[in-house]
Amino acid sequence: MTWLLHLIFSFTSSYFFAVLFDAPRRLFFYAGVTGATGWMFSRILLEAFSMHEVYATAFGSLVLGIMCHLMARMLKEPATMFMVPGIIPFVPGGLAYEATSLLVQFEYSASLNTMLEVILIAGGVAVGLLFADFLSKMFIHRNKNYADARSRKVG
Amino acid sequence: MTDLLENEEKIKDVVMLAARILLEAGAEGTRVEDTMTYISSACGYKSSNSFVTNTVITYLLHNGTHPRIYRIQTRDTNLIRISETNRVSRHIVEGKITLDEAWDKLIYINEKIDDHPLPFKAFAGGMVGLSFLYLQGGLLIDVPTAILAGGIGYFITEYLSQKIEAQFIPEFIGSFIIALLAAFGHMLVPGGELSIIIISAVMPIVPGVLITNAIQDMFGGHMLMSITKLLEALVTAFGIGAGVATVLIFL
Numbered sequence: 001m002t003w004l005l006h007l008i009f010s011f012t013s014s015y016f017f018a019v020l021f022d023a024p025r026r027l028f029f030y031a032g033v034t035g036a037t038g039w040m041f042s043r044i045l046l047e048a049f050s051m052h053e054v055y056a057t058a059f060g061s062l063v064l065g066i067m068c069h070l071m072a073r074m075l076k077e078p079a080t081m082f083m084v085p086g087i088i089p090f091v092p093g094g095l096a097y098e099a100t101s102l103l104v105q106f107e108y109s110a111s112l113n114t115m116l117e118v119i120l121i122a123g124g125v126a127v128g129l130l131f132a133d134f135l136s137k138m139f140i141h142r143n144k145n146y147a148d149a150r151s152r153k154v155g
Numbered sequence: 156m157t158d159l160l161e162n163e164e165k166i167k168d169v170v171m172l173a174a175r176i177l178l179e180a181g182a183e184g185t186r187v188e189d190t191m192t193y194i195s196s197a198c199g200y201k202s203s204n205s206f207v208t209n210t211v212i213t214y215l216l217h218n219g220t221h222p223r224i225y226r227i228q229t230r231d232t233n234l235i236r237i238s239e240t241n242r243v244s245r246h247i248v249e250g251k252i253t254l255d256e257a258w259d260k261l262i263y264i265n266e267k268i269d270d271h272p273l274p275f276k277a278f279a280g281g282m283v284g285l286s287f288l289y290l291q292g293g294l295l296i297d298v299p300t301a302i303l304a305g306g307i308g309y310f311i312t313e314y315l316s317q318k319i320e321a322q323f324i325p326e327f328i329g330s331f332i333i334a335l336l337a338a339f340g341h342m343l344v345p346g347g348e349l350s351i352i353i354i355s356a357v358m359p360i361v362p363g364v365l366i367t368n369a370i371q372d373m374f375g376g377h378m379l380m381s382i383t384k385l386l387e388a389l390v391t392a393f394g395i396g397a398g399v400a401t402v403l404i405f406l
Contacts, residue, residue, distance in 0.1 A: 122366075129370055
């Protein structure tokens, strides 16, 4: 039951974020599916394999990024369409809130500790996306125009 | 000779308009520059150069002509425009449409395609609040508070940022009102968790696009753009934090 609810609500969060960022109507559903895939993967790592949150987030965003590039290839749309709504559940909003709330209570060292954890999780998201980008450039998008544009030939 | 010149000006017009739409809709810098390079090399100019930050576009078709500069005034997020412009540029590269048709389509995208209606987006903001209430581990009795605070807070933030051109103020006032509503709801329906309500209701105004684009630009080797976007995201995040903290001090 918990897993089912997680699936539903991660789908709706990405779906409605696609609305907030003015995605085309035909892509709402696909954005939701992409976001739910990444989030479910990181939840499974976090709870079934009891991984630390930083690693779970990094692998979750890796799966999310690969999914985005596959969707982009399939539907012929830019990968940003799916990445932007999908990445939001990974943003460590709760911890950032906690850090701010500790800061205004003048608990400087506790606030700084929490802030470091926020930075580590955000870095995990970034690394996951980086490797997804790399894998997609190797295996999914072999764009010839891109190679032409970046070639070192003059003229 | 004049034909050639006219053609060059046409290419420049199309490329500049496409780049302008993309940047104003919040695309990442690598995408904008790649699109400009694709269009110009599809038109036969393989050695065009462009440099883009999130406030200015600089573009040179080839070494013998005038360069073009455009200053970007306003930026927001609109994925429809990015998607449509991307389609136009792909069609140009594949040779499916001429430059004149592309110009007409870009004009249409720039002037006619609008955001989704604000009430619909406010509803979506409420639904986002509900979803995050579950994902963050909130309680069932907090559901109405989270939906109301998320929807109303998003509505106010968007409305203000359409009315006034300031960076910090809309997010500050929006998150201030979200925290007030959450505290009020928490008072009426005690027993829930105030912090989780505030976190989930604040989620719709978190600068997610800016953060994602900044990360992607950093890895695309577009350092200046990534720094400026990170700074923009930081200002917004600071506004949200300050708004919430203003309420938290009095609790």
